[in-house]
Amino acid sequence: MQVSLTVNGEEVSEEIEGRLLLVHFLRDQLGLTGTHWGCDTSNCGACVVWMDGEPVQQGFMECHGLQCGFCTPGMMMTARALLDRNPDPTEQEIREAISGQICRCTGYATIVRSIRWAATHESAVSIGSRP
Numbered sequence: 486m487q488v489s490l491t492v493n494g495e496e497v498s499e500e501i502e503g504r505l506l507l508v509h510f511l512r513d514q515l516g517l518t519g520t521h522w523g524c525d526t527s528n529c530g531a532c533v534v535w536m537d538g539e540p541v542q543q544g545f546m547e548c549h550g551l552q553c554g555f556c557t558p559g560m561m562m563t564a565r566a567l568l569d570r571n572p573d574p575t576e577q578e579i580r581e582a583i584s585g586q587i588c589r590c591t592g593y594a595t596i597v598r599s600i601r602w603a604a605t606h607e608s609a610v611s612i613g614s615r616p
């Protein structure tokens with residue numbers, strides 16, 4: 486089947502098999518390996534992508550929100566979406582937002598702290614405009 490979409494601002498039109506997962510399309514056909522391939526079922530959350538926005542990176546750097554980094558791209562996509570709909574989330578709201586994602590390393594405390602950091606420093610960090 487033919488698919489057309491915009492990825493990172495670039496118009497893309499490709500012929501794909503109907504069963505192709507988005508993560509494989511992004512990684513294998515477009516060479517965008519920043520999207521991590523985790524479980525093939527969308528249960529671990531490593532492959533989360535977010536369109537029309539930018540990730541929240543500085544909070545993860547400031548608060549050591551990663552160790553191996555495998556879950557980090559998906560965590561940042563989820564964090565960005567959370568902060569767009571709720572700019573001042575509580576710890577519980579953050580934990581609920583990332584509950585669909587598995588981190589094997591951090592115990593989540595530093596991830597939650599990173600997202601809280603991003604929420605409190607949102608105006609000081611250039612995160613781009615939202616449509």
Ligand code: FES
Nearest residue numbers: 552556588589590
């Ligand atoms: S930092 Fe290793 S899986 Fe989250």
